[in-house]
Amino acid sequence: MKTRQKKAVRASLVLLLLCLCVLLISLNTGTIRLSPVEVLKTAVGLGSPRDSIVLFDYRLPRLLIAMLAGLGLGIAGCLLQGLSRNALADPGVIGIHAGAAFGLILFLRFFGTLxxxxxxxxxxxxxxxxxxxxxxxxxxxxxxxAGFLPQRLLLNGIALAAGFSALTLVLSLRLDEEVYSFAAYWLAGNIWGREWIHVLALLPWLLVLVPYSFFHAGALNMLSLGEAPAAGLGVNVAKQRAGLLLCAVALSSASVSMAGGIGFIGLAAPQIARRIAGPLHQYVLPLSGLIGMLILMAADTIGRSLFAPVGIPAGIVTAALGAPYFLYVFRKSTHS
Structure with missing residues (x-):
């Protein structure tokens, strides 16, 4: 136990350091370059007006959205994999992101503005x-x-994702050209939340849901064993499963609301975390969040800088990395 705890703590410190490095690189990346010294001077109020606008009005809100959304997606994927006992469970793969996209289109139809x-x-x-x-x-x-059958989760999710995607497409075709263009960028995984109000819209969800998931990590450990063993250990299976499922759905839906249709982070982050710290969720959940944060920050930075000044949505970068990983995990799970 202590060995796993030490590994988890060391890995968390390394991930935080890597996130800080990516943060500094990303703040320096763009049409207007800011050196680390200029970033620090601007952060303490000694920068030029131009540097202040670039840092505080454009880059920092977007980076905070990437950090918060990556954290939420990593933890949501970990919760879903633990509840379903399926290594392929991911909010995007099983259709939750498709449902969230449908909700976004309803918002656009209702309010007509972003x-x-x-x-x-x-x-x-x-x-x-x-x-x-x-x-x-x-x-x-x-x-x-038989009760809840985790083995049905993936196929049902893929089928329902197709249905929600079709509904989303039908509704989006009725939008005006500007809003439809935004919807297309959203579905591609473009981080569109670039103002402080977007950060404030996302932050409360994570402040409530992340501690909730950590607090119920012990119950998730027991649910991962199956319904009967968990009930035998005194867990209120229906209540805990419903609460953690709602937490996972809320985390993933709120995260993609500001970061776009990002996929595969919820699939890869928990599996990498388990390889580092083992199966116990009190260690895996925080690591999954940090790994998700690092992946999304790096994907956004790569997408903005690789083919500058033409940016690539972060969702395309994560898909390019995640699709081969998904095939690898699927092949491994079918041959195990």
Missing amino acids: EGSFTIFIPLFTFIGGLCAAGLITFFSFDRK
């Missing part, structure tokens, strides 16, 4: 859409006699 104070309601709409998807997936994965 500006002003209405932005604060976007995570709520994506959560409702993701919750509808999760509810349907759970319903179709439940057997009256």
Whole structure:
């Protein structure tokens, strides 16, 4: 136990250091370059007006969105894999992101704008859409006699994701050209939240849900063993599973509401974390969040700088890295 704890602490410190390095690199990346010295001077109020605008009005809000969304997606994927006992479970793969996209399109149809104070309601709409998807997936994965069947989760999720994607496409075709262009960028995984109001819209969700997931890590350990063993150990299976599933849906839906349709982070981050710290979720959950944060920050930085001045959505970068990893995990799971 102590060995795993030490490994988890060391890995967390290394990940935090890497996140800091990526943060400094990203703050220096763009059409207007800011050296680390200029970044530090601007951060303490000694920079030029131009540098202050670049740092505080453009780059820092976007980076904070990437950090918060990556954290949320990594933890959400870990929760889903623990609840489903399926290494392939990912909010994007099983259809929660498709439901969140449907919720976003409903928001656009209802409000017709992405500006002003209405932005604060976007995570709520994506959560409702993701919750509808999760509810349907759970319903179709439940057997009256055998109870919840994790092995049905992936196929049901893929099927429902296709259905929600079709509904989203139909609704998006009825939007005006500017809003439709935004929806297309969102679906590609473009981090669009670049103002402080977007950070404020996302931050409360993580401040509540991340501690909740950490507090229930012990229950998740028992649920990972199966319903019968968990019930035998005194866990209220229905209550804990519902609470943790809602937490996972809310984390992933709120995260993608500001970061776009980012995939594969929820798949890869928990598996990498388990290889480092073992199966116990009190160690795996924090590591999954930090790994997700690092992946999304790096993907956004690569997408903005690789083909500058033309930016590539972070979702495309994560998909390019994640698709081969998904095939590897799928092949490994089918041959195990």
